[in-house]
Amino acid sequence: MKKEIKDEITDIAPKLSEIGNRNPYRVPVSYFDELAIDLDTTQNVPEDYFTHLSDQVLSEVSAEKETKVFTINRRIWAAAASILLLCTVSFYTMTSTQPSENELFVLDVELDEAFEYLTIGDDLYMYDVYELGDIELWEDTEVMLEEDRDLETLLDDATLDELDDLLY
Amino acid sequence: MEAQLTDEQILELIQLNKDGGFRSLMYQFQEPIYWHIRRMVTSHEDANDVVQNTFIKVYKNIEKFKKDSKLYTWIYRIATNESLTFLKKRKNKRTEAIDGEEYSxxxxxxxxxxxxxxxxxxxxQKAILLLPDKQKAVFNLRYFDEMSYKDMSASxxxxxxALKASYHHAVKKIEDYINRY
Structure with missing residues (x-):
């Protein structure tokens, strides 16, 4: 294990550091010798597979376009519903001096729980959002959600000690 | 074993002869990519499927590769995305309860x-299996592949x-698990 990797965890995870990073997995004999051959266009895909691939890709793109139109419409509906909800909540808040159930719930959420939800939970992450739009991550690497940018700017500016304080 | 080629050499070979150049690309990257995927999906059979999907996508999209990043971080990105998609599909297929999943x-x-x-x-490995999928990718790239944060960021x-915070959190969770078992 590289010294840099070991030093990084020795203090916070001494037992993990002792285990090391040897690879416990194995592969069948000659697997890597045959992998490239398996993927060779003449050996492992049907004849003319790549010739007809463009037609296949075009039909997939066409199907994706339909999905995207639906997604945009759904987003418009979601935005309209959010605005309506916001107006309703604002009206209620202005006319009520008692905290709502939602407000009371949010007050009970620990900071680290909120942080985990925003950064590493399964529910909100750029991969999920890309998949919602049927856009694969590697197709457009420059697009990033504003929420991710804001969060990442905060995290970029934080030192590791500050992150520790935030997490624990 | 073939000598290591630079990104420029591989791309030039692909321009001259796509299949031949692609074979060179595979010889160069197949092992680290396989191990990255294997650690994500666990079994060899699943890893083999995801590796094949990954390299077919690389083959189909190599012309779109922007030379402002490293070829290997671009391929890692595709491999990670393919692995996460596979894991999500596998989870959707499972009907077992959380305890049942851990058992399986x-x-x-x-x-x-x-x-x-x-x-x-x-x-x-059991502790790693319990991490959320994206955090698992972060932990594996740093701990086993010993990748720099800069390359992880590109991948x-x-x-x-955000990666440092995620890795730190993963290490703490794994240490806690090891202490309990």
């Missing part, structure tokens, strides 16, 4: 003929600060 993942490890970890390594499309 343990079964995958104990019955895998291509796994020969010692007792401590088995505990470590995962996440800032260095």
């Amino acid at each position: 993942l343990e079964n995958v490890l104990s019955s895998d003929p291509y796994f020969d970890g010692n007792a401590a390594e088995i505990v470590l 995962l499309g996440t800032s260095v600060g």
Whole structure:
């Protein structure tokens, strides 16, 4: 294990550091010798597979376009519903001096729980959002959600000690 | 074993002869990419499927590769995305409860003929299996692949600060698990 990797965890995870990073997995004999051959266009895909691939890709793109139109419409509906909800909540808040159930719930959420939800939970992450739009991550690497940018700017500016304080 | 080629050499070979150049690309990157995927999906059979999908996508999209990043971080990005998509599909197919899932993942490890970890390594792998999928990718890239945060950032499309926080959190969770078992 590289010294840099070991030093990084020795203090916070001494037992993990002792285990090391040897690879416990194995592969069948000659697997890597045959992998490239398996993927060779003449050996492992049907004849003319790549010739007809463009037609296949075009039909997939066409199907994706339909999905995207639906997604945009759904987003418009979601935005309209959010605005309506916001107006309703604002009206209620202005006319009520008692905290709502939602407000009371949010007050009970620990900071680290909120942080985990925003950064590493399964529910909100750029991969999920890309998949919602049927856009694969590697197709457009420059697009990033504003929420991710804001969060990442905060995290970029934080030192590791500050992150520790935030997490624990 | 073939000598290491630069990104420029590989891309030039692909321009001259796509299949031949692609074979060189595969020889160069197939092993690290396979191990990255294998650690994500656990079994060899699943890893083999995801590796093949990954390299077919690389083959189909190599012309779109922007030379302002490293070829290997671009391929890692595709491999990570393919692995996460695979894991999500696998989770959707599962109907077991959370306890049942953990049990079945343990079964995958104990019955895998291509796994020969010692007792401590088995505990470590079980702890990794319990991490959220994206955090698992972060931990594996840093801990096993010993990738720099800069390259991880290019591979995962996440800032260095967020990756450090995620890795730190994963290490703490794994240490807690090891202490309990």
